[in-house]
Amino acid sequence: MPPWRRSLDLRTSLSYVTTEIAFTKGHGTGNDFVLFADPEGAITLSPDDLAGLADRHFGIGGDGILRAVRSTRLPEGAAALAEDPAAEWFMDYHNADGSTAEMCGNGIRVFGAYLVAQGLLDLKVGSTVAIGTRGGVRHLSRRADGYEVDLGPFVIAGEAMVAANGLHVDRPGLAVGVGNPHIVVALADRAELDGLELGTAPVVTPPPPDGVNVEFVVPADPLVENGSGRITMRVHERGSAETLSCGTGAAAAALATRHWAGEGAPAAWIVDVPGGTVRVRVVTHPDGDHVLLSGPAELVFSGTVKLV
Incomplete structure (x- = not known):
């Protein structure tokens, strides 16, 4: 049994539930992600928890996990803000096995669409926003047919x-x-x-x-x-x-x-x-x-x- 199977419950609301997460499933050309908002960095998930969310049999399923957190609320965000003070949001990206990764080109486009849909970001077509990542700040532009990211x-x-x-x-x-x-x-x-x-x-x-x-x-x-x-x-x-x-x-x-x-x-x-x-x-x-x-x-x- 995978270690995360004991901690992930998609079915019931039981008295011993400790964390409930509202999530969205998204994809960019089939590269799919589980996204959730944690603006103040209040949610702590272990690598096993993250792998459980990404598991296609026992969890939601995805190639990775994207957490939307303000750059001021996590250590990695300090480097992003030093690079560009406008990088309010940090894309906290994890692979399907729970490990961290520096960047995700499809993921950051989906991340931008998610922020807009959640009302966390006002990004009109033709506008650009700075997003913090472990690979550095990336600038994401909204287009009529999707999103474009400057990978630097x-x-x-x-x-x-x-x-x-x-x-x-x-x-x-x-x-x-x-x-x-x-x-x-x-x-x-x-x-x-x-x-x-x-x-x-x-x-x-x-x-x-x-x-x-x-x-x-x-x-x-x-x-x-x-x-x-x-x-x-x-x-x-x-x-x-x-x-x-x-x-x-x-x-x-x-x-x-x-x-x-x-x-x-x-x-x-x-x-x-x-x-x-x-x-x-x-x-x-x-x-x-x-x-x-x-x-x-x-x-x-x-x-x-x-x-x-």
Whole structure:
């Protein structure tokens, strides 16, 4: 029995219930999350509690947990406020196994939609808000067709060998940092991509000390059309296994493909994932190039969960 099964009760209101949480389920291109508001940081959940909420059989189910908390109410928020005093809200993100992660590109779009729906944030179409994360402050803009997040500067540095179920030989991968770590592997065709079994984590050599997200990509043919590049991607996310989409992974995959394509590669990219399509673009800022991610953010249903 999972350790969290003893403490999660979705069914009854019993006298020994100690915590009741109003939650919302949301997703960005199938990358799904359990969201709850804790503005004053009054709710303490253990990694087992968080894993229980994310469990698809005994809990609500999701690739991660997003807690909305004011930056002033948790230690990590101090760094966010030092970077940008306007970062009132902090996205406290946990993977499905209860572990913390620096950033989530799909998650932050859903997080913004949740804040708006809960009346915690007034964000009109065309407006931008600063959101604190463990990967630094990210600026989220509301668009008519969804949300776009500036993931900030990126780093492309280093290579590693990747072994995965379904690959006959290890493949080289490119390390890309977009606030969290990624290794991107190029494959020859869709048959190779479709043949992967990503329920088990790929083995990366040398192993990253804090784990890594691994993306496998196949370029479109032609690679560039109407000024935009296009790739198809699957991903294994650390702490969550394979997901239908990974926002920062889509950005990393586009950046890696752009790097491989060399001089003249486009700034705009379309990334197809099993859960839909997101867009990535590279823009120039005073502090260097930034990578931006845009796509939908859907809130699916709300409810109440009791932890005992």
